[in-house]
Amino acid sequence: MNSIKGFIVAGTHSGCGKTSVTLGLMAALARRNVKVQPFKTGPDFIDPGHHTRAAGRPCHNLDGWMLSGKTLRDIFSRYTQNADACIVEGVMGLFDGYSALDDTGSTAHLSKELNLPVILVVDAGSMARSAAALVQGFCNFDPETAVAGVIFNRVGSSNHAQILEEAISLTGVPLVGCLPRREEIATPSRHLGLVTADHLQDLDSRYSALADWIEENLDLEQIMEALPDIPLQPRFDEVPMIPKTRIGVAQDYAFSFYYEENLRLLREAGAELIPFSPIDDKILPEGISGLYIGGGYPELAAFDLAQNTKLRRAIADFSAAGHPVYAECGGFMYLMESINKDDRVFPMCGIFPFRSSMKSRFQALGYREIQFTSDTFLGETGTTVRGHEFHYSALDGIPDEIKKSYQVTSKKGISEDEGFAANNNTLGSYIHLHFASNPQVAENFVNACVEYSRTEDI
Structure with missing residues (x-):
């Protein structure tokens, strides 16, 4: 056509x-x-x-x-x-x-x-x-x-x-x-x-x-x-490639916010994406080397997420072992100590040593450009990626010593430090990054998973 x-x-x-x-x-x-x-x-x-x-x-x-x-x-x-x-x-x-x-x-x-x-x-x-x-x-x-x-x-x-x-x-x-x-x-x-x-x-x-x-x-x-x-511009059919690593992607009632192009770029870079449910699954998918936990409505499923202690522990152990783990917005909240909502505290994965608390009005909204201020598995220092932020929760109890890896610029030109890092290879932020703004990010993520797999095999 x-x-x-x-x-x-x-x-x-x-x-x-x-x-x-x-x-x-x-x-x-x-x-x-x-x-x-x-x-x-x-x-x-x-x-x-x-x-x-x-x-x-x-x-x-x-x-x-x-x-x-x-x-x-x-x-x-x-x-x-x-x-x-x-x-x-x-x-x-x-x-x-x-x-x-x-x-x-x-x-x-x-x-x-x-x-x-x-x-x-x-x-x-x-x-x-x-x-x-x-x-x-x-x-x-x-x-x-x-x-x-x-x-x-x-x-x-x-x-x-x-x-x-x-x-x-x-x-x-x-x-x-x-x-x-x-x-x-x-x-x-x-x-x-x-x-x-x-x-x-x-x-x-x-x-x-x-x-x-x-x-x-x-x-x-x-x-x-x-x-x-x-x-329409004519295109050649893309040749399927043999995946070189497996990345678990959280997909269920609580986590569904992913840019389709992000997932395609990960596949193009050599990842087989394996869906799993933080609500229903008791173990992580077999053979994965990394995790991608996107946004969604974890606050609406906070009770069910908290009840699934086996998977929360498995994700915490996966992160502690140094596997590449990337989480944004709702996924980022899931990796914190707890989600606080309606005067109730729901324990989460505990990877990041602070909490998110739901508020009555939005806490942040707008486009963001991030620049890495330290080397991460998504990009080296100085790498820039664009994204968007929109959430109703706020962070509580952030320790001074927590590592931050982003410098964030909004359209007002206000720069902030964000992009929280833990356990060497876990990265979380409220910002939804669009990998197509810098496709090297997806390739870097996949390569980091491949490299971790090699170290496990030694």
């Missing part, structure tokens, strides 16, 4: 309904046997889980601040080769990104990097003619961002829809359709965003309801026909 139909579902702001629209479009096309490749703008983990389930294909993040333009295009090209269409969900408002002064990291930025048209979702609740002014403002703000059409969401009645149709005719921007208010089919939210796909029991019925909502109010055939063909 030399071309593909595709577009970005963008919004005027967070909460306008773009995720519901995106999931409805994916589910509606998928049940027509259209192979839809999903993507998500930005650093989010929760929406991609829903995209994967709705479309039936793994979703991949496309972040214009963490990743270069070439890397964005490579990821896009890699995963659209055998698809019929692609749908990218935007992040926040169309022009919201790393800075208020330019569009880096925004949905508009990604649209221009990939030459993808934008369908703008507008929350038209309590608006009439003003909706046209809003649309015109978005279309004129950056003429290089191609807004191919508008979907009005939360439309109150057929009369309201008619007023909106008349108003938008003044702008010359095509109206894709009007979606009636259906709050009952929205995906539930909680403190980090939507409830994850792994934590909902009635996903199929939810996605089916969203697909019905889309099909009853939008003309899918007309939408797809109106979209331009997006040329």
Whole structure:
């Protein structure tokens, strides 16, 4: 296939309904046997889980601040080769990104990097003619961002829809359709965003309801026909390689936040990734040389994690033996002494000699660039990697002598020391690193596991 139909579902702001629209479009096309490749703008983990389930294909993040333009295009090209269409969900408002002064990291930025048209979702609740002014403002703000059409969401009645149709005719921007208010089919939210796909029991019925909502109010055939063909760069099939080491990856109800590209880069570097559950498994997978414990919601599974004393002890012993262990955010919390929540203390692995305590509001949010201040198995001193941080817990009781291996810079230019190290080869931080911002990190991780395996064999 030399071309593909595709577009970005963008919004005027967070909460306008773009995720519901995106999931409805994916589910509606998928049940027509259209192979839809999903993507998500930005650093989010929760929406991609829903995209994967709705479309039936793994979703991949496309972040214009963490990743270069070439890397964005490579990821896009890699995963659209055998698809019929692609749908990218935007992040926040169309022009919201790393800075208020330019569009880096925004949905508009990604649209221009990939030459993808934008369908703008507008929350038209309590608006009439003003909706046209809003649309015109978005279309004129950056003429290089191609807004191919508008979907009005939360439309109150057929009369309201008619007023909106008349108003938008003044702008010359095509109206894709009007979606009636259906709050009952929205995906539930909680403190980090939507409830994850792994934590909902009635996903199929939810996605089916969203697909019905889309099909009853939008003309899918007309939408797809109106979209331009997006040329694809030809790619050679990747030759599978024989793994040279095994890395255990925590994957269950508590730990599910991984960039798909991180996992691919580890496999490409020579790792066989072995999933295991810190909740259910009593022993670590056989023959592994390293551990990758990603983020998630360990606080929601704190009781079950605490009850599994055998695996907590096994992980602590694995770390103490010097195996490479990398943990981020929720995984980092799991490696601490305890998670404190609602005045209860839940013991964890005890590798890092401090605790995490859940708070009522978020403690950190935003992009981060880290630079290693000491040699680690992920990179030598001076190595830089980009990532993102978002959590509601805070650290308690950090001893002065604990080793830190990151210098962290936020968009405000404030540098901090982080990246806690223990037992020579265990590294943990609240920051989710995107390995594709520096693929050498994945190779270094795998090579460290291989090297440790050799020392064990001596």
